[in-house]
Amino acid sequence: MRDFKIAPSILSANFACLGQEVEDVVASGADIIHFDVMDNHYVPNLTMGPMVCEALRKHGITAPIDCHLMVKPVDRLIGDFIDAGASYVTFHPEASEHIDRSLQLIRSHGCKAGLVFNPATPLSHLDYVMDKVDMILIMSVNPGFGGQSFIPAALDKLREARRRIDASGLPIRLEVDGGVGPDNIAEIARAGADTFVAGSAIFKARNLDDPNRYDGVIGKMRSALAAS
Numbered sequence: 001m002r003d004f005k006i007a008p009s010i011l012s013a014n015f016a017c018l019g020q021e022v023e024d025v026v027a028s029g030a031d032i033i034h035f036d037v038m039d040n041h042y043v044p045n046l047t048m049g050p051m052v053c054e055a056l057r058k059h060g061i062t063a064p065i066d067c068h069l070m071v072k073p074v075d076r077l078i079g080d081f082i083d084a085g086a087s088y089v090t091f092h093p094e095a096s097e098h099i100d101r102s103l104q105l106i107r108s109h110g111c112k113a114g115l116v117f118n119p120a121t122p123l124s125h126l127d128y129v130m131d132k133v134d135m136i137l138i139m140s141v142n143p144g145f146g147g148q149s150f151i152p153a154a155l156d157k158l159r160e161a162r163r164r165i166d167a168s169g170l171p172i173r174l175e176v177d178g179g180v181g182p183d184n185i186a187e188i189a190r191a192g193a194d195t196f197v198a199g200s201a202i203f204k205a206r207n208l209d210d211p212n213r214y215d216g217v218i219g220k221m222r223s224a225l226a227a228s
């Protein structure tokens, strides 16, 4: 069985008590915290910056934080997020003038680097940089908002990304983001994903017996993965 990771997207958390929300979701079994950064320019929404990432680290969060930068241009912010405690920094090929340079910049700070593919962005951007990525993120919705429906064409793209990763022999994670939940996670895993971002599916499904826990929904996702 692949080493599956579940990464709640805090875009759907209660921002009024974000530190507690992240603590709760980690205590409920989350592996990675997915941190969506939107600039109201590359995508039509505005969310959080490096200060929020730093605040989570100061709050005591030690889980990996996966910063998905939906910002353009991206290079100037990379160092700020790494200084703030990011474990992964991923960005969109459309947001960098020099993709190879941006990937190297991330790795040069000792951070893991990733490229993100919108539904209509071809995987050919990987052609000459496979050895410089630690993560490939396939968007299964158009970026900018939580709560959208999974775009089925992402399954073919995941299969193609998995083929490229296996052919490379490199330890690259294959992440999927958008419309993922307990009902479709098995099919998505069979297409090749190993890292699953889920925002609304997790944060809208607190345990009925304890509003500070999300074990129920995370457990359902793990069971579906185990049976996939």
Ligand SMILES: O=C(CO)[C@@H](O)[C@H](O)COP(=O)(O)O
Residues within 6 Å of the ligand: 009, 011, 012, 034, 036, 068, 141, 142, 143, 144, 145, 146, 147, 148, 177, 178, 179, 180, 197, 198, 199, 200, 201
């Ligand atoms: O990056 C994004 C949206 O741009 C995602 O991380 C969403 O936050 C996923 O939300 P759900 O589709 O799981 O509600």
